[in-house]
Amino acid sequence: MDDGRTSSLARTDLASATGVRAVSSDGAAVTGRALDCLAAGLLVARRGVIEYANPRAHALLGRALLVGTAFAELGLGTDVAASGEPARFELEIQPAGQPPRQLGFTISSCGDDPHGETRLVLFQDISQLATLRTERDRLLQLAAINAVLPSILHEIRNPIGAITTTIEVMIEEAPAATQADLHAILTVLRQLSLTLQGVGAVGRELRCDRPCVVDLPIEEAARVLEAKARSRGVALVCRVESMPLLQLDPAVLRAIVGNLVENALAATAAGGRVLVTAHYGGGVFRVRVRDNGRGMDPQTLAHATDLFFTTKPLGSGIGLSLCARAVQTAGGQLRIDSHVGLGTTVDIELPIASDR
Numbered sequence: 001m002d003d004g005r006t007s008s009l010a011r012t013d014l015a016s017a018t019g020v021r022a023v024s025s026d027g028a029a030v031t032g033r034a035l036d037c038l039a040a041g042l043l044v045a046r047r048g049v050i051e052y053a054n055p056r057a058h059a060l061l062g063r064a065l066l067v068g069t070a071f072a073e074l075g076l077g078t079d080v081a082a083s084g085e086p087a088r089f090e091l092e093i094q095p096a097g098q099p100p101r102q103l104g105f106t107i108s109s110c111g112d113d114p115h116g117e118t119r120l121v122l123f124q125d126i127s128q129l130a131t132l133r134t135e136r137d138r139l140l141q142l143a144a145i146n147a148v149l150p151s152i153l154h155e156i157r158n159p160i161g162a163i164t165t166t167i168e169v170m171i172e173e174a175p176a177a178t179q180a181d182l183h184a185i186l187t188v189l190r191q192l193s194l195t196l197q198g199v200g201a202v203g204r205e206l207r208c209d210r211p212c213v214v215d216l217p218i219e220e221a222a223r224v225l226e227a228k229a230r231s232r233g234v235a236l237v238c239r240v241e242s243m244p245l246l247q248l249d250p251a252v253l254r255a256i257v258g259n260l261v262e263n264a265l266a267a268t269a270a271g272g273r274v275l276v277t278a279h280y281g282g283g284v285f286r287v288r289v290r291d292n293g294r295g296m297d298p299q300t301l302a303h304a305t306d307l308f309f310t311t312k313p314l315g316s317g318i319g320l321s322l323c324a325r326a327v328q329t330a331g332g333q334l335r336i337d338s339h340v341g342l343g344t345t346v347d348i349e350l351p352i353a354s355d356r
C-alpha cells in the first residue's frame with residue numbers, strides 16, 4: 001500500500017526495526033505488504049510526529065489521516081522504560097460514531113535509530129479481554145464473599161439461637177411485669193434471625209422446585225424493618241395482594257425485598273414514605289419498592305447494581321448487585337427509576353407460571 005499515508009523513509013526503517021526482512025528484490029514493497037496485513041495497528045513516530053500508520057491503525061483509531069499527526073494529539077506518550085524495555089499501557093477510545101473500545105499499546109524505541117527519536121507503537125483491540133478481566137475480578141470477589149460468609153453467619157446465628165431459647169424459657173417463669181419486656185426482646189431476636197437468613201439467601205437461586213407462599217415473606221421483610229422506619233420518622237407502607245403459590249424461594253424473596261427496603265429507608269428523610277407493593281397477574285410476578293427520598297444522580301444510577309459500588313460510608317455495595325443477579329438469573333428483570341430529590345422506584349418483574 002502506498003496511498004500517501006506512508007513515507008518511504010519510515011518504511012525502510014520499519015524493515016530493520018520490526019525485523020521483517022525482505023527476500024525479494026523489492027524489499028520495501030514486501031515489508032509494506034506484510035505490515036498492511038498485520039492484525040495489529042502499527043505506528044512509527046519520529047520526534048513525536050507519526051510518519052507511518054498501517055491500515056489496521058487507521059481502523060482501530062477510527063481516523064483516516066494519521067501521518068503528520070502529533071503523538072500527543074492521540075493521547076499517547078512517547079516514553080519507553082529507562083531500561084529500554086517497551087512501555088505498555090491501555091487506553092479507552094471512542095471513534096466518532098462507533099462504540100468505545102479498549103486498546104492495548106506497546107511502545108518501543110527503534111533499534112537502528114542512532115538518536116533514539118523513533119518510536120514504534122504496536123496496538124490491538126483488547127475490549128473483549130478487558131470485559132473478561134472485569135468478569136474474572138467480579139467472580140473472584142463473589143468467590144471471596146461466598147467463602148467467608150457462611151462462617152460469619154454461623155458465628156452470629158448460633159449465639160442468637162442460644163439467647164432466643166434462653167429468653168423463651170425465661171418468659172414461662174418470669175413475673176407478668178417482666179414478661180412483656182421479654183416478649184419485646186424475643187420479637188427483636190426473631191427479626192434479627194430472619195434478617196440473617198436473608199443475608200445468606202440473597203446470593204442463592206430465587207426459583208425453587210416447590211410451590212411456596214410468596215406474599216407472606218414480602219410482608220415479613222417489610223415488618224422486620226418497621227421499627228427502623230419508625231425511628232427514622234419514615235412511613236413504611238406494605239400493600240401485598242394475595243397471590244397463588246409460586247416456585248420462588250421465600251427466604252431469597254424476603255432477602256431481596258429486605259435489601260430494597262433497607263436502601264429506600266436509608267435514602268428517605270423523616271416525613272418521607274416507602275411503599276412496597278406486590279401482585280401476580282398475567283403470568284408475571286411483580287414487586288415494587290418506591291421511596292420519595294433523595295434519589296440517585298445519573299452516575300450513581302449507572303453503577304448502582306455494580307458489585308461493591310456504594311455511596312455509603314459504611315455500605316458494602318453488595319445488596320443491589322446480588323438482588324439484580326438473583327432476579328436476572330431467575331429470568332426476570334430488576335429496573336431502577338430514580339431522580340435526584342424526587343425518589344427511587346425499584347421494579348422487579350418475573351414471568352413465572354402458577355399452579356392456579
Ligand SMILES: Nc1ncnc2c1ncn2[C@@H]1O[C@H](COP(=O)(O)OP(=O)(O)OP(=O)(O)O)[C@@H](O)[C@H]1O
Nearest residue numbers: 263264267304310311312315316317318319320344
Ligand atoms: N432507594 C435508593 N435511593 C437512593 N440511592 C440508592 C437507593 N438504593 C440504592 N441506592 C444507591 O445504590 C448504592 C448501591 O446500593 P447497594 O444496596 O448495592 O449497596 P449499599 O446499600 O451501599 O450497601 P449494602 O451492601 O450494605 O446494601 C447505594 O450506596 C446508594 O448510593
Ligand SMILES: [Mg+2]
Nearest residue numbers: 259263319320
Ligand atoms: Mg443496600
